[in-house]
Amino acid sequence: MSSSSSQSSSGGNAINIDTMSLDQLNQLKTQQESRLEQLTSQYQQLRAASARLSSARSAQSSLTPNMEHRQIMIPLTESLYAPGKIVDANKLLVELGAGFFVEKNAKDAIKVLERRAKIVEVNSENVLNAAEATSRNVEAVKSAMEGKILEIQARQQGRAFKNRLEGIEE
Numbered sequence: 001m002s003s004s005s006s007q008s009s010s011g012g013n014a015i016n017i018d019t020m021s022l023d024q025l026n027q028l029k030t031q032q033e034s035r036l037e038q039l040t041s042q043y044q045q046l047r048a049a050s051a052r053l054s055s056a057r058s059a060q061s062s063l064t065p066n067m068e069h070r071q072i073m074i075p076l077t078e079s080l081y082a083p084g085k086i087v088d089a090n091k092l093l094v095e096l097g098a099g100f101f102v103e104k105n106a107k108d109a110i111k112v113l114e115r116r117a118k119i120v121e122v123n124s125e126n127v128l129n130a131a132e133a134t135s136r137n138v139e140a141v142k143s144a145m146e147g148k149i150l151e152i153q154a155r156q157q158g159r160a161f162k163n164r165l166e167g168i169e170e
Contacts (some may be wrong), residue, residue, distance in 0.1 A: 017144040025148065029141040032134055039131040046124040054116045060109055063089040 074084035
């Protein structure tokens with residue numbers, strides 16, 4: 001059997017999965033599948049954040065000076081809105097995180113949104129790469145488990161054949 005290795009989920013160290021027992025392989029597979037689920041969830045959250053940033057940029061770019069004093073609906077929650085009025089289309093509140101906002105002009109607001117979008121994109125790529133590596137690890141462990149099962153079955157069949165031969169000779 002060829003030597004196989006998988007990346008450990010804790011430190012990125014290569015481990016030889018061929019030397020592991022079937023129980024150890026099953027435990028490793030479970031850990032890697034759990035990690036894959038977490039990474040998939042993180043990736044989905046990052047994609048949702050990217051969509052929100054894109055939507056914010058689109059909304060900001062639709063603001064023009066002739067929209068000042070126009071009535072709009074201001075979202076208080078996802079399903080609760082209050083009537084409002086655009087006072088100055090060039091003054092925007094940009095969320096910094098943790099409920100903190102800062103007033104920015106339209107140009108600076110776009111810069112903030114673009115900076116945040118780049119960060120989200122880099123993080124998305126990193127999480128996607130980690131998820132792909134983890135998926136490969138899961139497949140490698142499954143393959144090693146199948147090999148172990150075949151080895152166990154071959155040993156059992158060899159013993160059964162040996163026992164039959166010994167029974168015939170007696």
